[in-house]
Amino acid sequence: MDRFTEHTGIAVPLRVSDVDTDQIIPARFCVGVTKEGYGDALLHDWRLDPEFVLNQPDYRNATILVAGENFGVGSSREMAVWALQNYGFTAVLAPRFGDIFRGNALKNGLLTVTLEQSVIDELWNTIERRPDLPITVDLVRREVRASGVTYPFELDDNARWRLLNGYDDISLTLRDVEDIDTFEAARRRTLPTSHRVAMEGAIRG
Structure with missing residues (x-):
């Protein structure tokens, strides 16, 4: 997988908590045998609503998802991670993640950043005021930067080392x-x- 050191991009505010993996990618789309082709199915049923945030022009090129509490709970389907990556997301920020989802994400190179709810609220407000504002997720320094404000985050050393070097389970074995x-x-x-x-x-x- 690709190395992750630092990423700067547009963020999308998903003001929803308890988003489970069946909402991230409904089971009827989990039929592929590779990691590709799931982007169109990401949050499919919600995207049928023209007003849904991912359908808004300001956020169509977003690469950072700022979500609510308990993102990725539910089943262990790895396709949920692949769908986010296929759509174009490089990092997901939330107060808490489903444990299995987070493990799958980190092993596939999708950085999951845990931040306090108050920080997520501040980021949501900032993004909605300025949808074009670039946000930086810096894994080397373990911090998120937006509009001149720095938000530190924690990530265990082994997961950080793997992401910085682009090591998945196969490459580690090799x-x-x-x-x-x-x-x-x-x-x-x-x-x-x-x-x-x-x-x-x-x-x-």
Whole structure:
């Protein structure tokens, strides 16, 4: 996945709490086998309303979502993260996230920033007054900057390290591929002959 160090973009205020993953992407759209193609389904049923915030011209190019309490609760579907990313969001700011959603997001390179509700309220007000205002999410310094105001946030060191380096689970494993190959070669020599022949045949096949 791509490295995340700092991102500056337009933000969209989603003044809704308890947005669950079935609202983020309804189950009927979770039919793909890749991570692509879910952007059109993001918050699909809400976007049928012409007045919904994502349909407003000022926010159509937003890359930062500022949401309410308990964003991403509900089922564990990873497509909810992919839909946000496919739509164009790079970071989501909220007072609290569903635990599984947040884990999925960080592992896929979508930064989730936890801020106090009072800070979210201030950001909502600022964004609505100035929809074109650029907001910066700085992972290196662990802070959000908007209209000359800095808001610090916490993120555990391991998740931050992974995002800064662009490491997902697969790329982390591949860092040790030589050690894995050495281990597997040694392990095969300890197996009974019949099992070893079967394994080697499967590898060649």
